[in-house]
Amino acid sequence: MGLEATRDLAIIGGGPGGLYAAFYAGLRGMSVSLFEALPFLGGQVAALYPEKAIFDIGGFPRVGGAELVARLEEQALQAGPELHVGEEVTGLGRDAAGVCLTTARGEYRARAVLLTTGVGRFTPRPLGVPAVDDWSGSGVGTTVRQAERFRGLPCLVVGGGDSALDWAAELADAGAQVTVAHRRDQFRALEASLSRAEAAGVTLRRSCTLETIHGEGRPESVVLRDLKTGVCEELACAAVVLALGYTADLSALRRWGLPLDGRGLLVTPDTMAVAPGVYAAGDVASYPGKLKLIATAFAEAALAVSACKQALDPDARLQAGHSSEHGSGGPAVATLGGGRREDGGDGA
Ligand SMILES: Cc1cc2nc3c(=O)[nH]c(=O)nc-3n(C[C@H](O)[C@H](O)[C@H](O)COP(=O)(O)OP(=O)(O)OC[C@H]3O[C@@H](n4cnc5c(N)ncnc54)[C@H](O)[C@@H]3O)c2cc1C
Incomplete structure (x- = not known):
């Protein structure tokens, strides 16, 4: 590989786990580069549910997805990470000096790597109807930004799972007139999601598929087909949400020779280590016993960074001091993590 390691830690994936890890590595005095394939940070939260409220983040009784991502970004940026957004890591090599990451823009070296790649490179599942999947204007997508823009307007959500019903309720709560079209007789969504959508006034259309979208640059109407009778019906429509789920691709990890168990990378849970220099x-x-939650991602990021810090610098303590004892902002991030064993005590 030959190049000098320019960073202590390279983080692959800019979702909640990667962003929190970038902050935490800064707290431990480590230099960081962070790579995100999507053109924005925030992972699943930003890509799949930016407008939804999240209720199980400690200290936030309720926080919107976009707000959580904005706060995570602000926290991560305190650590001054070198950001590579819109840059997918396609290769990962390892040698005694560390790791080498390959992207379409070049090669980057680091002393260690932390994979926070979530469910992998994820792509929305298409409907399989070219007139819909190839729609090139705006107003058709997998998420909704600023649901209140659709107040008083007719909107269509396609899908039968929780995500479809949640988007429908979100839009209806913002004042939109929402129809959900699902090709099956039964919705897969939880009873609670169905009840919430119905209470919000959403119209549920079963055994029904979206045939086409009409409009100039933006949807003006949609054609729905009843799969039992074959009858088509045109409805006015200002926005279409395709909530059909997504496919995730973890195959790159296998190509990189890392141990997978079908659900993800096998780690040693106390250090989050996958292999020497890889977390x-x-x-x-x-x-x-793994829980796939944002709270878990935060805790695991702190564990991985701390284990990595100690592996790179055996004189460093495993546990950082308490951030509360060092004020806030950049200087605290830069100084806190430097704590070394020889300073004794267990405080910061
Ligand atoms: C609809 C929905 C609702 C949810 N609600 C909640 C909730 O209420 N509470 C909760 O705790 N959890 C919730 N979750 C789960 C939560 O979003 C995930 O647990 C969390 O996003 C995991 O964070 P992560 O950083 O591990 O991965 P992700 O958020 O998946 O981020 C991984 C990032 O890595 C990037 N990436 C992957 N491969 C590469 C590569 N090779 N190069 C560069 N970048 C790469 C991806 O593009 C992605 O942005 C929900 C999930 C969904 C789908």
Whole structure:
């Protein structure tokens, strides 16, 4: 590989796990580069549910997805990571000096790598109807930004799972007139999601498929086909949400020679280590009893970074001091993590 390691830690994946890890590595005095394949940070939260409320983040009784991502970004940036957004890591090599990451823009060296790649490179599942999947204007997508823009307007959500019903309720709560079209007789969504959508006034259309979208640059109407009778019906429509789920691709990890167990990368849970110099945290990390939650990703990121810090610098303490004892902002991030064993005590 030949190049000098320019960073202590390279983080692959800019979702909640990767962003928190970038912050935490800064807290431990490590230099970081962070790679994200999508053109924005925030992982699943930003890509799949930016407008939804999240209720199980400690200290936030309720926080919107986009707000959580904005706060994570602000926290991560305190650590001054070298950001590579819109840059997918396609190759990962290892040698005694560390790791070498390959992207379409070049090669980057680091002393260690942390994989926070979540469910992998994810792509929305298409409907399989070219007139819909190839729609090139705006107003058709897998998420909704600023649901209140659709107040008073007719909107269509396609899908039968929780995500479809949640988007429908979200839009209806914002004042839109929402129809959900699902090709099966039964919705897969939880009873609670169905009840919430119905209470919000959403119209549920079963055994029904979206045939085509009409409009100039934006949807103006859609054609739905009843799969039992074959009858088509045209409805006014200002926005279409395709909530059909997504496919995730973890195959790159196999190509990189890392141990997978079908759910993700096998880690040693106390250090989150996958192999020497390779760590994993968040949804991609697998071990018995794993919970795929944002809270888990945060804790695992702290474990992985701390183990990595000690592996790179055996004189460093495993546990960082408490951030609360060092004020806030950049200087605290730069100084806190440097704590070394010889300073004794267990405080910061
Ligand atoms: C609809 C929905 C609702 C949810 N609600 C909640 C909730 O209420 N509470 C909760 O705790 N959890 C919730 N979750 C789960 C939560 O979003 C995940 O646990 C969390 O996003 C995992 O974070 P992560 O950083 O591990 O991975 P991700 O968020 O998946 O981020 C991984 C990132 O890595 C990037 N990446 C992958 N491969 C590469 C590569 N080779 N190069 C560069 N970048 C790469 C991806 O593009 C992605 O942005 C929900 C999930 C969904 C789908």
